[in-house]
Amino acid sequence: MAKRTSRQAVHQAHYEAEKQIYENVDSKSSEVYGLANQMQRENVDVVDDKLVENDAGEMSLNQEAKEKAWLEHHERLLNVEFDWDPEHLTNEPPLEGPPVPITIEMVIKAIFKMKSDKAAGPLGIVVEMIRAARDTGVSMIHDLASSIVYHGKVPTDWE
Structure with missing residues (x-):
């Protein structure tokens, strides 16, 4: 019982320390890469848990925030208009005729x-x-x- 209590206390202390580190990280500084490499080394057995930034440039630290960031990203991608350059577009008629023969x-x-x-x-x-x-x-x-x-x-x- 004492062993379990001490492990829980150590785990909670680690969790709080990591949470404070991640909250104080500036996404524009070089610390982000160091933390990402450290996380990759420590969590080798964890798969597909990468750092995600939302559209505002803020780090998403929990699963809900990551999902929201991905949703924002995909919505933005779906609403991007392609800038057509009318001078480089040609007026080609649709192709008609028999399909290419298979040899x-x-x-x-x-x-x-x-x-x-x-x-x-x-x-x-x-x-x-x-x-x-x-x-x-x-x-x-x-x-x-x-x-x-x-x-x-x-x-x-x-x-």
């Missing part, structure tokens, strides 16, 4: 860029199966991709 070379390149040893999708097909099928697999994937691009849906025989 066999494009399919081969895409298949060999895929990572091996990944889990199968809902159909149970993995990349190794397509690679093992060689020309037949490439041809099937080419037909499927071309059909999806030109018709805008998966062919019924592939569903």
